[in-house]
Amino acid sequence: MTKEKKGKPSKELPLGFVDRQEKELLVRDFIISNIKEVMIRYGFQYLETPSFEYTDSIGKFLPDKERPDEGVFSFKDENKWLSLRYDLTAPLARYVAKNYLEIPKPFKRYQLGTVWRNEKPGPGRFREFLQFDADFVGTKNLQADAELCVMISEILEKCGLSKSEYIIKISSRKITEELFKKININDNKQKLIALRALDKIDRLGWDGVKELLGAGRKDKSGDFTKGANLKSKDIETIEETLKKKSPETEDLIEILKIFKGYNFSNFEFDPSIIRGLEYYTGVIFEVNLKFDVKNNKGQVIQFGSIGGGGRYDNLVNNFGNYDAPATGISIGLDRLVYALMQKKEFKIKQFKPVVICVFDKNSINEYINIQTILRKAGFSAEIYPGESKLKKQMEYANKIKSPAAILYGENEIKSGKLTLRNLSSGEEKSIDIKELANEIKKIISNNN
RNA sequence: GCAGCAGUAGCUCAGUUGGUUAGAGCACUAGUUUGUGGAACUAGGGGUCGGUGGUUCGAAUCCACCCUGCUGUACCA
The missing domain is CATH 3.30.930.10 (Bira Bifunctional Protein; Domain 2)
Structure with missing residues (x-):
């Protein structure tokens, strides 16, 4: 589909190329x-x-055509053909x-x-x-x-x-x-056709292959392939x-x-x-x-x-x-x-970050402190990368499959403890910062 | 390259024999909850119906060509 809004670049990919997630x-x-x-x-x-080589050194020779594009991507640089x-x-x-x-x-x-x-x-x-x-x-x-x-x-x-x-x-x-x-x-061309025919035995069976060795074969879409005769x-x-x-x-x-x-x-x-x-x-x-x-x-x-x-x-x-x-x-x-x-269901460990929610910009040093503790303990952690209401922050944490969210706002500052929310169970706990690494460890090992 | 099928919102699709402002579900945004996600409800945004040209008073719907995708086939060093 080529949907190009006027004057804007296309977001489509070239034929045969894909994004991989x-x-x-x-x-x-x-x-x-x-x-x-x-x-x-x-x-x-x-x-x-390297990705590029001189076209002739990877076995492609320059045809009479304008460019050697028989199956390869090529361009001319300083009068020499290069190919991927x-x-x-x-x-x-x-x-x-x-x-x-x-x-x-x-x-x-x-x-x-x-x-x-x-x-x-x-x-x-x-x-x-x-x-x-x-x-x-x-x-x-x-x-x-x-x-x-x-x-x-x-x-x-x-x-x-x-x-x-x-x-x-x-x-x-x-x-x-x-x-x-x-x-x-002895005819080299005939040999090649015969070899190609034999190569298809797993798909076409002997019946199909024999047709290709003989006069030729019509496939189910109606297309005809010439045989080796x-x-x-x-x-x-x-x-x-x-x-x-x-x-x-x-x-x-x-x-x-x-x-x-x-x-x-x-x-x-x-x-x-x-x-x-x-x-x-x-x-x-x-x-x-x-x-x-x-x-x-x-x-x-x-x-x-x-x-x-x-x-x-x-x-x-x-x-x-x-x-x-x-x-x-x-x-x-x-x-x-x-x-x-x-x-296979691959059980690949994905270390999704613990999200530290942001309540007040003035507490940024506290957040950094929490983040540092977690990262030093070997966990993936991030301070919520934006400025939003708590609800948005929780939605974000949910979307990225974060194992837990850490809340440290007014209430927590008063009590001196932080609130740890387990995002798969929804359970919330008030803990001392010293216990943090241990609690996160428990949550993550429970999830796996 | 050849052949068959297909192309309507980000995704999956509906759209009757061509007829008024093109629909649904999911997703998205905002709110119901001034500190809480995965459920619910309300409201909202988003489509020149793959493109171009033609037939017609009128086309997503019919015709032609082109582009793209899927499947098979050919080629695959």
């Missing part, structure tokens, strides 16, 4: 603190790279290439950062979102890939999910590679091969062994997962939630995975001569928060 942010902070704690124990180091990063992997590859001689090999880093994509937003998907990535650069050892899976499941469980609520699906690019060789598909004999071979639930490529057999050593079993082999089309070269994995996610109208929506990753052995090499095989995982934090908030 405290409730969501606190859950996000909780998840982030779990991530950091696990990262440290797994031996990753923390890295931050669209993931954290491309900047990592750039960082490694730039600092190759100084960094340890292998290099293990994790990163939290906002990324931007100039594409259509969907349920739980925005054009600006927070990602968390962990990567190993400079090792071919599948121990790394295995550890990423173990680690992400440890993070999810720390966030309160049980083993039955999520699953790590794993596969390898080598499976489809060998398959395409077997049925003689494979021979029906080949489509059958594909289905047969991928329906086998036993992994046959070397890399998968190896990684399953390592999982065993970790006693890790909350995964399943699923040859239909594909992930990004271009850069993965080996083992790939995807993190899926096993419960329904609803939108704010209560409808169950197609939520998809909350993250995934895999092995990309050639990415760093794009920058020059360093051969740095790598593997990494990337999690969409906002999507994880969105899903988790539906699943």
Whole structure:
């Protein structure tokens, strides 16, 4: 809705951008603190790279068009194209290439950062979102890939999910590679269409996927998607091969062994997962939630995975001569928060301030004294930030969910005691200032 | 991008076959209580009915185009 009063700025947000409120942010902070704690124990180091990069260094090349806006936000600065990063992997590859001689090999880093994509937003998907990535650069050892899976499941469980609520699906690019060789598909374009089709198996089932491998498919809105035009004999071979639930490529057999050593079993082999089309070269994995996610109208929506990753052995090499095989995982934090908030009642401690009501400006020093006592004792406290009648002050305290209000007016000054009102019970008590911290403590611990 | 559905106060919506000053609930403001919130009552503010153009004596209501949102689909490095 674009409601712009004449001559006034719009209060609407650009498509795909949102304000995020405290409730969501606190859950996000909780998840982030779990991530950091696990990262440290797994031996990753923390890295931050800038939001903007030169367009060509993050894998976008300048098209003939006026601006490189294929999925990225870009602008021209001093004759060079800059783009907001669209993931954290491309900047990592750039960082490694730039600092190759100084960094340890292998290099293990994790990163939290906002990324931007100039594409259509969907349920739980925005054009600006927070990602968390962990990567190993400079090792071919599948121990790394295995550890990423173990680690992400440890993070999810720390966030309160049980083993039955999520699953790590794993596969390898080598499976489809060998398959395409077997049925003689060499056309790169056709391969891509076929890969995309296979990626949709969780939503469309085999029937839909076979349509896409063949002539094409009409979806329920009536829109038609062109297919890969494979021979029906080949489509059958594909289905047969991928329906086998036993992994046959070397890399998968190896990684399953390592999982065993970790006693890790909350995964399943699923040859239909594909992930990004271009850069993965080996083992790939995807993190899926096993419960329904609803939108704010209560409808169950197609939520998809909350993250995934895999092995990309050639990415760093794009920058020059360093051969740095790598593997990494990337999690969409906002999507994880969105899903988790539906699943769990998060008991996040919120320290809402005790409100000290203002009766008389001349008593301001008394109020400051009370406030200081409370803050020094570790409580959140504030002198009512305004000038209003007591009724307004109480309404304010109620609105911000303050645990208690402190009244110190004429009556209290005479008696030398202050009145403490418990805002959840409504109970009022006359207490000595020395007892204040203790009384507040009682009220807060009762509320939690 | 393509397709379906939708767009009336801050929010959720009503508005009859086009007809006088466009409604409700919640929220908001003030008061009933000159020192007390979460309940009640009273009064009040707030809408060029997504936008533009058209049909008509007359349009929130009909038509066209555009914008925005939702859902699916495509793309997703």
